[in-house]
Amino acid sequence: xxxxQLLSIAGLAAVFLLAGCERPPTDTVQxxxxxxxxxxxxxxxxxxxxxxxxxxxxALPLAPGDSPKASTLYKNVKVLGNLSNNEFTRLMxxxxxxxxxxxxxAYCHNPANFAEDSKYTKVVARRMIEMTRHINTDWKTHVAExxxxxxxxxxxxPVPSNIWFKEAEQDKGADFIGDRAGQNLAATSxxxxxxxxxxxxxxxxxxxDIRINSTTALPTGNRxxxxxxxxTYGLMTHMSSALGxxxxxxxxxxxxxNWKGNPPQRAVAWHGIRMAxxxxxxxxxxxxxxxxxxxxxxxxxAPKANCATCHQGAYKPxxxxxxxxxxPELAGPGAEPTAPVKVAKK
Ligand code: HEC
Ligand code: HEC
Ligand code: HEC
Ligand code: HEC
Numbered sequence: 001x002x003x004x005q006l007l008s009i010a011g012l013a014a015v016f017l018l019a020g021c022e023r024p025p026t027d028t029v030q031x032x033x034x035x036x037x038x039x040x041x042x043x044x045x046x047x048x049x050x051x052x053x054x055x056x057x058x059a060l061p062l063a064p065g066d067s068p069k070a071s072t073l074y075k076n077v078k079v080l081g082n083l084s085n086n087e088f089t090r091l092m093x094x095x096x097x098x099x100x101x102x103x104x105x106a107y108c109h110n111p112a113n114f115a116e117d118s119k120y121t122k123v124v125a126r127r128m129i130e131m132t133r134h135i136n137t138d139w140k141t142h143v144a145e146x147x148x149x150x151x152x153x154x155x156x157x158p159v160p161s162n163i164w165f166k167e168a169e170q171d172k173g174a175d176f177i178g179d180r181a182g183q184n185l186a187a188t189s190x191x192x193x194x195x196x197x198x199x200x201x202x203x204x205x206x207x208x209d210i211r212i213n214s215t216t217a218l219p220t221g222n223r224x225x226x227x228x229x230x231x232t233y234g235l236m237t238h239m240s241s242a243l244g245x246x247x248x249x250x251x252x253x254x255x256x257x258n259w260k261g262n263p264p265q266r267a268v269a270w271h272g273i274r275m276a277x278x279x280x281x282x283x284x285x286x287x288x289x290x291x292x293x294x295x296x297x298x299x300x301x302a303p304k305a306n307c308a309t310c311h312q313g314a315y316k317p318x319x320x321x322x323x324x325x326x327x328p329e330l331a332g333p334g335a336e337p338t339a340p341v342k343v344a345k346k
Contacts, residue, residue, distance in 0.1 A: 022046075031248060032263060038248040050244065053312070054319045057097065057151060059326040063090045075115040079129050083329055091329055095125070098151040100158050107158060121158070123290050129330070131283040136324060137332040139278075141271040147324030147331060152317045153309050162242075162308035164189070165297025166205075167198040183230065190237045199234030200306050204276045205285075210235065213257035239269060242307035243315050272307060280304045 022043055032038025063086030070088040071081030080088055092105070100107035100121075105114075108122040117123055128150065136147040153160040170180055187197030202208035212224040212232050240247060247253060250266035259266065288302040296302060310317045324331055 032252055036252055040246055050314055054314055056321050056323055060090050063087050079126055087329055095150055099154045101156050120290050120292055132330050133332050139275045142275045146322040149323045149327055149330055151323055160309050163303040164200045164306055166201050166299045166301045168298035190234045191241050195234035196231050199231055199238055202231055203235045204306055205280050239307050242311045244313045245315055
């Protein structure tokens with residue numbers, strides 16, 4: 001091989017190696033206390049894209065509350081009965097634009113009989129209204145007064161762009177193929193790393209311990225393995241990419257386990273983990289028999305939410321803008337949950 005060939009190979013290698021890098025310029029912004037080196041790295045180009053993606057849709061004008069109540073006018077309202085007819089109609093129109101703008105009312109309704117619960121989408125939507133109110137009333141530790149609406153997750157799509165299912169068992173094909181133990185896939189769920197590709201089942205559905213660092217010299221109380229640390233790192237990688245931030249947005253990396261001197265965002269994230277777990281166990285999983293088969297995962301489980309379902313790459317969903325204040329009917333009161341109905345499958 002001559003020098004020229006060698007150089008062109010080296011050149012090609014450099015192109016491949018740099019392909020994963022971000023094109024400059026980048027800005028760094030101090031985030032933690034002075035001297036801790038806790039900075040966030042931003043790229044104005046990607047920030048512009050994020051600003052575009054997080055523009056709020058125009059809210060319909062608030063309806064006056066003096067028309068008769070929905071419960072007196074309609075046959076089958078279990079959750080929204082207290083709304084005035086004007087509020088009720090405004091919410092139906094808004095829900096349509098947030099969740100099914102192309103499909104329209106018929107995505108949830110049989111247009112010949114709006115009272116009928118024959119479509120699974122309507123049954124799911126009723127539960128979603130309750131879930132949204134529950135988030136806004138009982139999870140203020142996370143969503144504060146900003147809150148969420150259907151748009152936070154759906155953004156004009158019937159199925160939010162970020163959902164997850166339990167992973168299917170590895171299909172080994174033959175006995176001599178090794179068990180990859182849920183990792184080594186370069187999975188997008190964990191930022192294309194080889195970390196465990198489903199960190200959601202153990203942490204955002206189950207309650208596996210996230211804390212793996214020992215705080216004593218000898219591992220007396222804490223016997224977590226390196227393997228468990230990899231699951232924690234998988235979750236943390238998801239959290240960082242879901243919010244579009246670095247680890248130092250929540251941690252002083254001098255010690256990941258220590259809470260002292262950490263930004264307040266870490267505590268908000270702690271509540272977020274519990275909230276996601278609650279939504280998945282109390283709202284999404286019980287809908288398993290309501291969803292048609294084609295909407296279920298490879299192991300037959302219901303679709304579920306993670307940090308990215310709401311955040312979609314932003315430090316706060318929709319860059320912290322609140323749509324809830326224009327839709328007080330989704331702020332509560334947290335109604336008694338209705339049992340989801342099993343829809344006859346066609
Ligand atoms: C995303 C699903 C969804 C879409 C889209 C939707 N609705 Fe609804 N609609 C519901 C749910 C859920 C209820 C029941 C609410 C309750 O139980 O309190 C309902 C109830 C109703 C009712 C009461 C029917 C009765 O007699 O019980 C009317 C009327 C109605 N919707 C009109 C509309 C119109 C008009 C549109 C289109 C502009 C629309 N809806 C779009 C989910 C939807
Ligand atoms: C925290 C995020 C979140 C919020 C808020 C939310 N949803 Fe959903 N929604 C989901 C997830 C996750 C699914 C499951 C996706 C699927 O169906 O595959 C879903 C599914 C649905 C479906 C079924 C879609 C289908 O075809 O399978 C409907 C209809 C729906 N939501 C309506 C609503 C309405 C109406 C609201 C507001 C009152 C709302 N959602 C609020 C996360 C959310
Ligand atoms: C959005 C905030 C947030 C981001 C970003 C974040 N973490 Fe965490 N991290 C937390 C919270 C909250 C906990 C504690 C979770 C619990 O106890 O339920 C935690 C726990 C940990 C732990 C376990 C500490 C112990 O007590 O043993 C490690 C290790 C860790 N994070 C590493 C990382 C790494 C590496 C990154 C970047 C890839 C990262 N974190 C990004 C919030 C965050
Ligand atoms: C139901 C939607 C939803 C889900 C799911 C969700 N968040 Fe949030 N999160 C929000 C909203 C809304 C805010 C803004 C609250 C505010 O304005 O203070 C927020 C704020 C935050 C903040 C504070 C940011 C700051 O700069 O102050 C952190 C950190 C955070 N979320 C982390 C997480 C993590 C980690 C997860 C997953 C374990 C998660 N969130 C899941 C809706 C959600």
